[in-house]
Amino acid sequence: MRNIPANQQSFYARDRGWHPPAFTPDYKSSVLRSPRQALLSLETTATERSGPVFGHAMLGPLDNDLILNYAKTGEAIGQRIIVYGQVLDEDGRPQAGTLVEFWQANAGGRYRHKKEGYVAALDPNFGGCGRAITDRDGYYSFRTIRPGAYPWPNGVNDWRPAHIHFSLFGHAFAQRLITQMYFEGDPMIWQCPIVKTINDPSAIEQLVARLDRGNTVPMDALAYRFDMVLRGRRSTLFENRLEGN
Amino acid sequence: MLNRLRPFRETPSQTAGPYVHIGCTPNHAEIRGVWAEDLGARMVTDATGGERITIEGHVYDGAGAPVTDALIELWQADADGRFPSAEDSQADPAFTGFGRQASDGATGLYRFETIKPGRVADGGRLQAPHILVWIVARGINIGLTTRLYFSDEAAANAEDPVLARVPPPRRETLIARRDAADPRRYRFDIRLQGEDETVFFDI
Numbered sequence: 001m002r003n004i005p006a007n008q009q010s011f012y013a014r015d016r017g018w019h020p021p022a023f024t025p026d027y028k029s030s031v032l033r034s035p036r037q038a039l040l041s042l043e044t045t046a047t048e049r050s051g052p053v054f055g056h057a058m059l060g061p062l063d064n065d066l067i068l069n070y071a072k073t074g075e076a077i078g079q080r081i082i083v084y085g086q087v088l089d090e091d092g093r094p095q096a097g098t099l100v101e102f103w104q105a106n107a108g109g110r111y112r113h114k115k116e117g118y119v120a121a122l123d124p125n126f127g128g129c130g131r132a133i134t135d136r137d138g139y140y141s142f143r144t145i146r147p148g149a150y151p152w153p154n155g156v157n158d159w160r161p162a163h164i165h166f167s168l169f170g171h172a173f174a175q176r177l178i179t180q181m182y183f184e185g186d187p188m189i190w191q192c193p194i195v196k197t198i199n200d201p202s203a204i205e206q207l208v209a210r211l212d213r214g215n216t217v218p219m220d221a222l223a224y225r226f227d228m229v230l231r232g233r234r235s236t237l238f239e240n241r242l243e244g245n
Numbered sequence: 246m247l248n249r250l251r252p253f254r255e256t257p258s259q260t261a262g263p264y265v266h267i268g269c270t271p272n273h274a275e276i277r278g279v280w281a282e283d284l285g286a287r288m289v290t291d292a293t294g295g296e297r298i299t300i301e302g303h304v305y306d307g308a309g310a311p312v313t314d315a316l317i318e319l320w321q322a323d324a325d326g327r328f329p330s331a332e333d334s335q336a337d338p339a340f341t342g343f344g345r346q347a348s349d350g351a352t353g354l355y356r357f358e359t360i361k362p363g364r365v366a367d368g369g370r371l372q373a374p375h376i377l378v379w380i381v382a383r384g385i386n387i388g389l390t391t392r393l394y395f396s397d398e399a400a401a402n403a404e405d406p407v408l409a410r411v412p413p414p415r416r417e418t419l420i421a422r423r424d425a426a427d428p429r430r431y432r433f434d435i436r437l438q439g440e441d442e443t444v445f446f447d448i
Binding site: 012013014015016018019020021022024027028029030031032033034035036037039040041042043044045046047048050051052053054060062063069070088089090091092101102103111112113114115116127128129130131165167168171173174176177178179180194195197198203204206207228229230231232 | 251252253254255256257258259260261262263264265266267268269271274275276278279280284285306307308310312314318320321322328329330341342343350365366367368372375377379381382383384385386387388389390392406407410411415437438439442443444445446447448
């Protein structure tokens, strides 16, 4: 398999029962935005087996430091944390060169966005976005502040648990993924209509970052580990050659 | 462990939410100075080969209202049908193949300036010129994948192996319409739900 160019290898079918379905009426925004026809299933073509290539050269030195990358008069306010993890595929292969983008609310639960109406204050030194590209072993890391929980218009009194949004590219567009990371021990995870769009509790557990005291920076920042898994490439057992499967 | 199948499962998707622009198009969201230009904002330069085209349209929800907080991404081949990937060094070095735009916060209109892709060779067959379109927004739990084909490519479209799998009455939802007055301009509306719902793929 190693001798077959990656852009000729197909992917394991996506397990749609593991992901949230499109129509989840307890998350009200999904009602009018969910396709009602069945998705048309197709084997991947060259289009989906390829994807944009992003090099480390595109990154600035503060792209993965949300405490400093929007700092104007001082550093961002809040609990300093480091979020890191490994990006793997379903076979456990480290995914080097994966562009990981992340965005979040500030420590008070307020997003820097003109359509955001929560009363919590903006932090003049916090923008809320960052990005990184995984290293040879598939690892990424960034420094930020722990985001706050916030209320949102859905039910009369729904609150989002503290979370960070993630966008991942992988090497093929078939692997494209956007998700959210939650924090270990937060009871609000299990009360959230967006979290509960996912049916399987063990799938939800996969979105919960673990507090990693071992990698905490003494007198500075707590560490959370959040590993992510992208779709794996199917072995082409008999299509070309057997070796190396 | 013997006979062990895949050790991991794909990370489950969650909605991109209403503030996806903060992370994916921060300059568009007026978060300036973190990085100079939003990823995918410019698909072509003066050096890019091929016919310049504009693609624009709306994403509509099930009530027919334009979605004003969508993020749309394009992935396409260059003018010769090659993808600018690590595996194909013959692709146009002046073309990234990747575009990303937010729909307008007031009107919902989205717009891309790109080039018309060539036909893509795939396992001995030729695909018609096409663009992969990926849509995320608040209320969309997992990104939606569709394809854009061109109304002036009827012969190639008739041979396309993917279009051939789409039930004929729904194929029209994948055809971008060339503007009669301005042949550089194509319109591609995406309907998330309801009559004329766009065909979305599980690929």
